[in-house]
Amino acid sequence: MGGLDDLYQELILDHYRNRRNAGQLDDPTVAVDHNNPLCGDEIHLELRIEGGRLAGVAHSGEGCSISQSSASMMSVALSDRTEDEALDLVEHFRRVMRGDEDADEERLGDAVALEGVAKYPVRVKCALLSWMAAKDAILTRRSEGG
Numbered sequence: 575m576g577g578l579d580d581l582y583q584e585l586i587l588d589h590y591r592n593r594r595n596a597g598q599l600d601d602p603t604v605a606v607d608h609n610n611p612l613c614g615d616e617i618h619l620e621l622r623i624e625g626g627r628l629a630g631v632a633h634s635g636e637g638c639s640i641s642q643s644s645a646s647m648m649s650v651a652l653s654d655r656t657e658d659e660a661l662d663l664v665e666h667f668r669r670v671m672r673g674d675e676d677a678d679e680e681r682l683g684d685a686v687a688l689e690g691v692a693k694y695p696v697r698v699k700c701a702l703l704s705w706m707a708a709k710d711a712i713l714t715r716r717s718e719g720g
C-alpha cells in the first residue's frame with residue numbers, strides 16, 4: 575500500500591514545480607481562457623495547429639497544485655496528436671475523472687497520476703480545467719473553419 579500513491583503524488587508535485595510547456599507560443603492558432611471559480615484556478619491555453627496536428631501546446635495561469643500539474647500533464651499528453659486523437663484523449667480523461675473508465679497509462683502518460691483525484695469530486699474540476707480548455711480550443715478552431 576502507498577507505493578503507487580507515493581509515486582503519483584511525486585509526479586503531481588514534479589509537474590507542479592516544473593511545468594512542461596509553460597508560457598506562450600509565438601504564433602498560436604487558437605487561444606482560450608478558462609477558469610474554475612470553485613477553486614480559483616485559471617488557465618490560458620494556446621495551441622498551434624499544423625496539418626491537423628497539435629504542433630504546439632502552451633499554458634499559463636495560476637491555481638492549486640492539481641490544476642497546474644494537470645495542465646502540464648495535459649500539454650505533454652496532447653502534444654503532436656491529431657485533433658481527433660486529442661479530442662478522444664480529453665474524453666477519455668474526463669471519463670476517468672468521473673470514474674467511468676480506468677486510466678489508459680499508455681495514452682495519458684504522467685496524467686495517469688491524477689486518476690486518484692476522481693475520488694474527490696471537489697477536485698475533479700481542478701483536474702479537468704485544462705483538458706476542457708484544450709477541447710474548447712480545438713472546437714473553436716474548427717468552428718472558425720481554419
Ligand code: ZN
Nearest residue numbers: 613615638700
Ligand atoms: Zn483547484
